[in-house]
Amino acid sequence: MKRRIAAAGSAGPKVRSDCEITLELKSKGGIVFDLTSKVEALYGRSIKELCYEILKSFDIRNADVRINDSGALAFVIAARLEAAIKKLINSDLEYLPEFIKENRYSTTAGRFRFSRLYLPGNTPGLMINAGLHSADAIILDLEDSVSPEKKDEARILVRNALRQVNFYGAERMVRINQGDRGLIDLHFVIPHNVNLILVPKCENHDQIKIIDSEISAIRKKERIRNTVFLMPIIESALGIENSFDIAKASENVVALAIGLEDYTADLGVPRTREGMESLYARTRLVVAAKAAGIQPIDSVFSDVSEMEALKQYVLASRALGFEGMGCIHPRQISVINEGFAPDAQEIEKAKRIVCAFEDATRNGLGVVALGSKMIDPPVVKRAQKTIELAVKLGKLPLQMNK
Amino acid sequence: MAIKTVINAAGRRVPLKINGQSAVPFKGVGKHWPEGTKHSPPVPTCSDYPCDGNKVVRSLEEALRKCGLRNGMTISTHHHLRDGDLISNRIFELASAMGVKDLVWFPSASFPCNDPVINYLDDGTINRIEGSMNGPLGRYVSEGKMKGTAVLRSHGGRVQAIQDGEVKIDIAVLVAPSADSFGNARGTGGSSACGVIGYAKADSMYASKVIVVTDNLVDFPCFPMEIEGNYVDYVVVVDKIGVPEKIVSGTTQVTKSPDRLLIAELTASFLEKSGILKDGVTIQAGAGGTSLAIAVFVHEILKQKDWKAKFGFGGSTKYMINMLEEGQMNYILDAQAFDLDAVRSVEKNPNHIPYPVFNAYNYHSKGNLTSMMDIMILGATEIDLNFNGNVVTHSDGYLLHGIGGWQNCLHARNVIIPVPLFRDRIPVIVDQVTTLCGPGELIDVIITERGIAINPLRKDLIKSVKGSGLPVRTIKELKEEAERICGKPQKARFEEDIVAAIKWVDGTVIDVVRKIKTG
Numbered sequence: 001m002k003r004r005i006a007a008a009g010s011a012g013p014k015v016r017s018d019c020e021i022t023l024e025l026k027s028k029g030g031i032v033f034d035l036t037s038k039v040e041a042l043y044g045r046s047i048k049e050l051c052y053e054i055l056k057s058f059d060i061r062n063a064d065v066r067i068n069d070s071g072a073l074a075f076v077i078a079a080r081l082e083a084a085i086k087k088l089i090n091s092d093l094e095y096l097p098e099f100i101k102e103n104r105y106s107t108t109a110g111r112f113r114f115s116r117l118y119l120p121g122n123t124p125g126l127m128i129n130a131g132l133h134s135a136d137a138i139i140l141d142l143e144d145s146v147s148p149e150k151k152d153e154a155r156i157l158v159r160n161a162l163r164q165v166n167f168y169g170a171e172r173m174v175r176i177n178q179g180d181r182g183l184i185d186l187h188f189v190i191p192h193n194v195n196l197i198l199v200p201k202c203e204n205h206d207q208i209k210i211i212d213s214e215i216s217a218i219r220k221k222e223r224i225r226n227t228v229f230l231m232p233i234i235e236s237a238l239g240i241e242n243s244f245d246i247a248k249a250s251e252n253v254v255a256l257a258i259g260l261e262d263y264t265a266d267l268g269v270p271r272t273r274e275g276m277e278s279l280y281a282r283t284r285l286v287v288a289a290k291a292a293g294i295q296p297i298d299s300v301f302s303d304v305s306e307m308e309a310l311k312q313y314v315l316a317s318r319a320l321g322f323e324g325m326g327c328i329h330p331r332q333i334s335v336i337n338e339g340f341a342p343d344a345q346e347i348e349k350a351k352r353i354v355c356a357f358e359d360a361t362r363n364g365l366g367v368v369a370l371g372s373k374m375i376d377p378p379v380v381k382r383a384q385k386t387i388e389l390a391v392k393l394g395k396l397p398l399q400m401n402k
Numbered sequence: 403m404a405i406k407t408v409i410n411a412a413g414r415r416v417p418l419k420i421n422g423q424s425a426v427p428f429k430g431v432g433k434h435w436p437e438g439t440k441h442s443p444p445v446p447t448c449s450d451y452p453c454d455g456n457k458v459v460r461s462l463e464e465a466l467r468k469c470g471l472r473n474g475m476t477i478s479t480h481h482h483l484r485d486g487d488l489i490s491n492r493i494f495e496l497a498s499a500m501g502v503k504d505l506v507w508f509p510s511a512s513f514p515c516n517d518p519v520i521n522y523l524d525d526g527t528i529n530r531i532e533g534s535m536n537g538p539l540g541r542y543v544s545e546g547k548m549k550g551t552a553v554l555r556s557h558g559g560r561v562q563a564i565q566d567g568e569v570k571i572d573i574a575v576l577v578a579p580s581a582d583s584f585g586n587a588r589g590t591g592g593s594s595a596c597g598v599i600g601y602a603k604a605d606s607m608y609a610s611k612v613i614v615v616t617d618n619l620v621d622f623p624c625f626p627m628e629i630e631g632n633y634v635d636y637v638v639v640v641d642k643i644g645v646p647e648k649i650v651s652g653t654t655q656v657t658k659s660p661d662r663l664l665i666a667e668l669t670a671s672f673l674e675k676s677g678i679l680k681d682g683v684t685i686q687a688g689a690g691g692t693s694l695a696i697a698v699f700v701h702e703i704l705k706q707k708d709w710k711a712k713f714g715f716g717g718s719t720k721y722m723i724n725m726l727e728e729g730q731m732n733y734i735l736d737a738q739a740f741d742l743d744a745v746r747s748v749e750k751n752p753n754h755i756p757y758p759v760f761n762a763y764n765y766h767s768k769g770n771l772t773s774m775m776d777i778m779i780l781g782a783t784e785i786d787l788n789f790n791g792n793v794v795t796h797s798d799g800y801l802l803h804g805i806g807g808w809q810n811c812l813h814a815r816n817v818i819i820p821v822p823l824f825r826d827r828i829p830v831i832v833d834q835v836t837t838l839c840g841p842g843e844l845i846d847v848i849i850t851e852r853g854i855a856i857n858p859l860r861k862d863l864i865k866s867v868k869g870s871g872l873p874v875r876t877i878k879e880l881k882e883e884a885e886r887i888c889g890k891p892q893k894a895r896f897e898e899d900i901v902a903a904i905k906w907v908d909g910t911v912i913d914v915v916r917k918i919k920t921g
Contacts, residue, residue: 016826039827041798042891071826074889100886128887129661132851166887330660 006087008153009080010122011068017125019069019077021051023084026062031055037069050074054081054095075164076124076157083153099163099192106226107171107195109254112136112392113231113295113324114340115333116173120145122154124161131167133330134337139173142185143200151177155188162192171195173231176211183214190218194228196254201262202232203239205249212250229254231297235262240281247292256289257326258282260299273309275316286321300326307335314339341393342386350386351396353379405900412790412838416911420903421530421550423568428912431841436766436908441567443610451635455584455622458637462489462615463496465636466573469611471497474504474529475572478564478609480602481511482577482589482738486648489577489615489640491515494522502527506550508569509533510560510601511804515648523548532569533560534804535902543901544800546917552801552902554794557737558763558770558810559905561604566766568909574609576602576629577643581616585634586627589739589756590749592618594644597718597739597748599628600758606633617643628756654719654741656698657691661822661851666692668872669779669820669849670699675870676863678777678816681709686772686811687779689719689740692820696779697721704730715762715771718744718754726753735771737762737807763810765907770813778814782821784835787877789842789857791819792835794904797828799836799894799918801902809907812844816863823850829884829891831855831877836894838913839904848877855880895919 004025011020019037026032033048040047051065069077075097082095117135119126121142130138140161146154158174174189175198176182186197199211208230215228230253232239232246239246240263247256260278264271271277282298289296298317301310310332317325318340325340327333342350352370357380360368368375390396405417410427418425426434451457459465477497479490490509497505503526507519511534520542522528530550535543543552555563563569578587579595589599594617606612606629614629615638657663669692673679679700687693687700698721704711710729714722716736720743725731727747735757739745747754762771772778783803784792793808795801811817821830831848846863848855855877856864867874896916906912 039798039891041894042828043889045892046889071828073827073887129664129851132664133660331663 003088006084008083015070017071019072019080021080021084022066024064028062032064034066039071051081057095058085075160079157079160083156097160097164102166115327115336117327121158122146122150127161127165131170133333135170135333137171137173138167139175141175143175143177159188186214191222196229199232201235202246204242205245208249231255231257233257233259235259236266240284243285243288247288247294255295255297257297258285258299295323298322298325300328304329310335342390347390350383353383354387414838414913416914426910428906428910434908434910440565443608457585458583462638465613465638469573476506476508478508478571478574478605482596482599483644483649485513485515486645487515488644491518493575494519494527498522498527504529507531535801540801544918546899546901554805555905556805556809557759557807558765559907561760561764562766564604564608571609573611574605575613578614578616580618580620580624581614582620582622582624583637584622585614585631585637586624587614587629593646595745596649597745598756600737603758604760611635650741654689656694662692663695664851665820666695669696674703676866682712684712684775685777686715686775689717693779694721701725723747772810773813775814778811778817780819782819784832785848786832786835789845790835790838791840791845792837793839795837797836801915809840812840817845818847820849823852823884824888827888829888831881831884837915853880
């Protein structure tokens with residue numbers, strides 16, 4: 001017999017900004033609501049109206065709808081109901097909430113990706129304010145942070161979040177699942193202005209090629225103009241060995257990230273704070289990325305209470321050549337952003353070098369000197385990069401660049 | 403019989419009589435001049451009291467009987483034991499057993515531990531509560547189950563009502579962490595220490611009868627006394643007046659919520675960039691997680707700039723104590739201690755001074771501390787487009803909080819309200835507050851995670867942060883953003899019946915709360 005009852009979403013004393021919707025299809029009796037909500041006095045009517053409209057769009061006329069709501073926003077309620085419906089009926093229809101105009105921005109290959117905040121794809125409460133914390137990017141994660149039985153509903157929630165949640169200019173990223181599931185994920189997110197797709201457990205360039213062509217097919221079909229960049233995450237020994245190849249697999253690959261939890265597991269060694277076990281992999285990945293002309297991105301730092309240790313980690317990471325890392329808590333963002341940006345002392349030194357270089361060029365001198373010290377061309381190049389970075393970060397006025 | 407109502411100066415419909423007593427509608431800020439003289443309790447004589455000064459009686463019941471407890475009396479208590487109070491409920495349990503009816507409970511605040519008084523509202527022992535109502539008590543009142551009409555006053559409004567004789571306390575039952583047999587009492591010492599008991603001072607001076615209840619009887623004199631024995635009729639010694647871990651939090655905690663931290667950081671940044679945080683500043687912040695975070699950020703700024711706050715006004719917490727002890731604050735004047743560090747500090751540090759609410763907040767006096775404060779950090783359940791504030795009801799219409807010192811504090815030079823733009827889908831910034839507790843002309847700045855709104859009346863503040871990079875927006879823009887995210891809420895529905903009156907600091911009625919319409 002065909003299933004007649006299904007549920008989606010979450011409820012419980014600790015759940016906030018979410019709801020659990022249980023839908024039971026009936027053959028008569030119309031739509032009957034059973035709503036429990038702490039915002040019932042303020043939104044009871046609009047919650048029912050929304051659900052009624054969604055059911056109607058799926059041509060459901062008779063059903064019992066039980067909603068256990070803890071202050072879910074409309075896009076969350078819509079996602080939960082759609083997920084429940086799709087557990088019961090086969091349909092390609094989508095109930096899309098309005099795409100807010102603030103979300104219509106594109107990004108560039110070379111933009112900063114110092115900090116990227118991971119958000120579990122099935123936890124709406126963490127999404128709503130995520131854009132406020134000044135991360136360079138927001139990652140809506142469909143992979144490891146979503147349990148297998150929630151994968152389908154997370155896609156719909158993430159899709160709705162991409163349309164409705166203002167991320168205030170942060171680069172809009174989605175981490176898809178591995179393999180075929182990941183390809184299906186793309187159909188849920190690419191039409192809704194994703195800037196970048198994170199490809200987990202990437203081990204060879206074919207994986208990237210398949211994903212890239214799937215994305216361009218979707219873009220063509222949906223007439224999407226914005227480019228969708230790719231960031232493969234290397235999480236195994238094989239992936240490290242193939243990292244340069246992966247980096248070159250598509251022109252849309254703009255960064256390579258390393259995932260050390262899985263990498264150390266693959267090696268069969270524990271991940272230590274000193275990180276000697278992954279030093280080779282990290283430096284290898286940095287070299288591969290730089291050789292390919294893209295950004296090397298470091299793994300996340302998983303102890304959210306250790307801010308000082310995080311700071312040290314960031315400094316070491318930057319010293320190795322990494323240009324950013326993932327964040328698993330908003331508290332980590334400012335430490336990471338500050339850590340990867342050049343500090344005042346570096347900027348000052350770079351300024352002096354660049355000025356000396358410009359003086360030398362103006363005076364037709366072949367050799368650049370700062371005081372009694374000779375400055376080699378690579379040092380000048382590095383100083384120029386630092387100045388460029390400082391200007392982009394607003395740490396130096398624009399004229400300095402000239 | 404319909405009660406006559408009028409529209410007050412704030413545009414709210416209020417009754418001219420509350421619980422049979424005539425009431426003055428709100429006339430505007432600073433527009434009501436009181437008349438007459440202060441209330442006086444009956445003149446006592448020493449010949450009624452033991453020469454050896456020993457006023458100890460065997461039990462609370464005996465004390466209540468000796469005070470002549472009878473129908474219709476007003477019983478006052480203070481809230482310094484907070485959620486650990488074991489005595490308030492006991493009073494009404496005894497009264498109920500004695501068959502006394504229609505009492506008025508006049509607490510300085512109520513806490514979840516006081517929920518059992520609902521039983522005594524149900525059985526008729528208590529006619530009404532005049533004080534704060536939280537949680538289930540608020541719900542009970544909002545659903546129209548209380549016989550009399552609740553009256554909510556600020557801490558300052560409460561002492562004003564006592565002083566002016568608007569509320570005549572028949573019996574004050576004052577718990578004291580330490581007391582002597584003569585009735586001198588203080589908030590320190592013993593196992594139920596709460597630091598200070600300043601809220602009880604007015605009760606002790608103006609009540610007809612005063613009972614001090616302690617679990618720590620010390621030798622005469624109990625020193626330094628906050629309540630003086632000359633005002634006290636009876637002393638009762640019990641095993642325990644409170645549950646220590648519920649009286650003060652072991653430690654008050656700075657918020658860990660990244661969203662609230664963001665609001666706190668933005669607040670500190672506003673205080674600095676607007677120039678209101680300066681050397682010699684006077685400041686008051688509460689004990690909520692966000693306020694504590696603000697205190698930490700402010701402390702950092704003071705240290706960095708080598709500035710000192712002239713004084714801070716409590717409720718004190720360890721974060722304020724840190725400023726005092728590390729030299730960024732000269733004095734703490736304190737009406738209540740919120741954590742163990744604060745209790746310890748008030749016991750030991752001569753620059754941490756107990757300061758009765760009488761002197762800080764009473765509007766009918768010759769000046770208040772609050773108008774001397776530069777920076778006042780407050781909360782709110784709702785703020786409207788005219789900057790009016792609500793602290794007692796939620797948008798669903800239910801009475802859920804007391805006013806506390808909130809109304810009194812609005813008289814500070816810069817009233818800053820850091821609030822999230824919405825809480826669990828409920829917008830904080832609304833078209834019109836459900837219940838008016840404070841007029842918008844006294845509220846200066848609203849700081850949310852999505853922007854800062856400055857009251858258009860404060861042109862100076864608006865100018866001071868021009869070009870500062872702070873996300874300044876109009877309150878209308880913030881409201882619209884909240885509604886864009888949450889959806890426009892429908893209005894709560896009310897019956898005509900008035901369940902509670904909200905008094906302004908001068909004793910006039912600024913608004914009422916009506917019975918929730920159910921079904």
